[in-house]
Structures are given as structure tokens and as C-alpha cells.
Amino acid sequence: MTRAHPSPAPSIRAPLWLLVLVTLSGTMAMHIFMPALPLAGADLGASPAGMQQTITLYVVGLAFGQLIYGPVSDTIGRRPTLLLGLGIYLVASVFALFAPTLEWLLAARLAQALGGAAGITLGRSIVRDISTPERVTKDLALLNLLTLVGPGLSPILGSYLADGFGWRAIYVFLVCMATAMVLCAWRLLPETNLDRSPLAFGKIARDYGQLVGNRRFLGFMVGGACSSTALYPYLATAPYIVHGQLQLPISQIGWFAAITIVGASVGSATTRRLVGRLNTELFLYMGAGLSLAMALVFLGVQAMGWLNVPVLIAITFLLTTGCGMASPAGLSRALSSAPGLTGSAAGLYGFGQMAAGALGTKLVGYGSDPAISCAVVQIFLTVVALGAFRIAVGARGGDGGEPQGRDAP
Structure with a gap:
């Protein structure tokens, strides 16, 4: 499944801030909602064990999503694959915002994670595409350093949003962020995979x-x-x-x-x-x-x-x-x-x-x-x-x- 890494085209540029944003978005939705579990559980009439499944299913979605997006982006390109994932993330965030029951919220969280996995997988892949062999490790290290801030700040932000405005305010924030990511990716992100190959399921x-x-x-x-x-x-x-x-x-x-x-x-x-x-x-x-x-x-x-x-x-x-x-x-x-x-x-x-x-x-x-x-x-x-x-x-x-x-x- 591995191929020789092609030389990046010098003319291809992708904003690092956008790659950071799409990469951290995948795990942000998991960490930002965690402080609001008791409030959401009380509102939806769900037990602590039931609310903890919103974390479990999100992690499951991230797990399977990471197996999918890499091979797909090798075939149809990074840009359309990322836009598809971000679109799923946005729609699922809207459904989570208006969830009337725990079951509805669980389904939305799973879909949100499946979409968010695209950012985790493809953010790093795009950096590998556009960086020279001499810089790829440094660029990936910088990306990882910047995205580490997300999981650290997300629970703090989620705590204040939930405490001040209710747990649904968290999903208002995520919907706004997802909308911005889709628009910015559509306008600013070029296709960076210049060495696409057929999708070989057997291999x-x-x-x-x-x-x-x-x-x-x-x-x-x-x-x-x-x-x-x-x-x-x-x-x-x-x-x-x-x-x-x-x-x-x-x-x-x-x-x-x-x-x-x-x-x-x-x-x-x-x-x-x-x-x-x-x-x-x-x-x-x-x-x-x-x-x-x-x-x-x-x-x-x-x-x-x-x-x-x-x-x-x-x-x-x-x-x-x-x-x-x-x-x-x-x-x-x-x-x-x-x-x-x-x-x-x-x-x-x-x-x-x-x-x-x-x-x-x-x-x-x-x-x-x-x-x-x-x-x-x-x-x-x-x-x-x-x-x-x-x-x-x-x-x-x-x-x-x-x-x-x-x-x-």
C-alpha cells in the first residue's frame, strides 16, 4: 500500500492554519463535549452510563474513519475527500445540536466522528504532499505541536459554554466552526495529491x-x-x-x-x-x-x-x-x-x-x-x-x- 513519496510541486501551497484547524477538529468535538455530559444527561433523561456512550461511539467513529480516508484520498484526491468528510461533520453537528433524545445524539456523534476523522487523516497527508523530504518531519512536528493545543483547551471552552449557556451551545460553536472549515477548504485548499492510484481493495x-x-x-x-x-x-x-x-x-x-x-x-x-x-x-x-x-x-x-x-x-x-x-x-x-x-x-x-x-x-x-x-x-x-x-x-x-x-x- 505504500508508494514512493513524489516530489512536492513548489507551486502547491496550503495554509498551515487551515490544516491545523481541520486536524484538531476531529478530536475537538470529543473533548469539548465531555464537561457537558451531566447537563446533557439531565436534559435528555439519560443515565451517566448512557451519556458516556457519546464518548465511546465518537472514538469508534474516529477509529473506522482513519482506515477509510487514506486509501480513498489516494484514489480521488485529498481535496474532495476532505470536503466530503467536513460536510459529514457539519451535517452531523447540526443534528446533534437539535437532538431530542439520547439515541438521536448517539447517532449524530457517530456520524460526526466519521466526518471528523477526515481532518485527522488528511491534514497530515496534505503536509506530507506539499513538504520537501528535508522539511516534512519538521512540518509534521509543528502541525502536531499546534494541534496539541486543541484537546487541551477544548474541555475548558466546553465547560464555560455549558455552564453559561447550556450544553447545546457547544454544538452551536461546532456548527459555526464546521461551516467555516468547509468554506475555507472549498476556497483555499488546492489538490495536493499528484500521484493518485486505483483503489485496490485486495492489496x-x-x-x-x-x-x-x-x-x-x-x-x-x-x-x-x-x-x-x-x-x-x-x-x-x-x-x-x-x-x-x-x-x-x-x-x-x-x-x-x-x-x-x-x-x-x-x-x-x-x-x-x-x-x-x-x-x-x-x-x-x-x-x-x-x-x-x-x-x-x-x-x-x-x-x-x-x-x-x-x-x-x-x-x-x-x-x-x-x-x-x-x-x-x-x-x-x-x-x-x-x-x-x-x-x-x-x-x-x-x-x-x-x-x-x-x-x-x-x-x-x-x-x-x-x-x-x-x-x-x-x-x-x-x-x-x-x-x-x-x-x-x-x-x-x-x-x-x-x-x-x-x-x-
């Missing part, structure tokens, strides 16, 4: 089948997916822990969600800084191990009735720091375990991340105590991650992975 299926049969890749993918999404159960339960248990106002929920972005950023920065000095696989165990330790502390603190605001902040920060440490190392190991299939491996890895996140947000809905449920699911995810990493590391040399010796970053 795509064979590539994915080869990856699933690669024990080393599969271990790193499952481990990386579970360790990097151990924060998702917290995102789904934070409104009920912060507002319901700790009795803080709705407007404060977003700040607790933003802690996850800070922790993950610190963890990722730590890995990037030290990866050349230490074995890459060490970060897998350190990151997942730190997250597991914090999940166990979370469970113990809640069981003893000791949970308070400073303790919750400390646990969340350290747990997500572990997520941030393991995530880039897991992705690096997974991609290097599948030479010649980097594009397919990246798509399948992204699908695995979203699938693990969906599983986590689904499982937390089964418990009566949100904090206990969150801690138990986080323990489950991090134990699976450590086991998968162990299997992957033990599968050296058997699946076409990278040479043995010191791991490359």
Missing part, C-alpha cells in the same frame, strides 16, 4: 492481513494502543467525579481534563529527550508501569475515601505522563516492525488506539462508582499493555522486524 486487505499476522507489530500495536488510551476512562468519568463527587462547578471540569494533555506532553517530551541515550523499549515499560502504579493508587485512594482535588490532580498528571512516555515508543516500535508497510501500519495503529479508547470508555459505564470504575479499567488497560509489550519484545527476528541490537528511536 489493502492483504497488507492489513500481513500486519495482523506479524506478532511483533501486533504486540507493539496493542500495547501502545492500551497504554496511550489509559486516559480515556478518566475523560469519560471526570465530569461525574469532579462535579458529582467532589462537588465542583461544571465550569471547573475542563481544567481537570486539560491535566491529561499536560501530563501526556511531559511524558512525550521526556521520551523524545532521552530516547537517544536509553533503549527505546525501556520507555514502554516505564510509561505503562507508571500508569499502572497510578491506577492502583487511584483505586486505593477512592476505596479508602481519601480522594480530593490535589490527589486527583497528582494521580491524573502522573498517570498521563506514563501514557505520554509509552505512546511514541510504542508507535516507533510498531512501525519499524513492519518494513515496507508503513502507511498501512500507521492506519492500523491509529485504529487500534481508537478501538482501545472505545473499549475503555464503554467499560467504565458498568460500575456504580465512577472513580472505582475508572481505576479498574485503567488497571486492566495498563496490564494488557505491559503483557503485549512483553510478547512483542520476545518476538524478535521472527516477523520481519528491525535488526536486533540497540533500538532506534
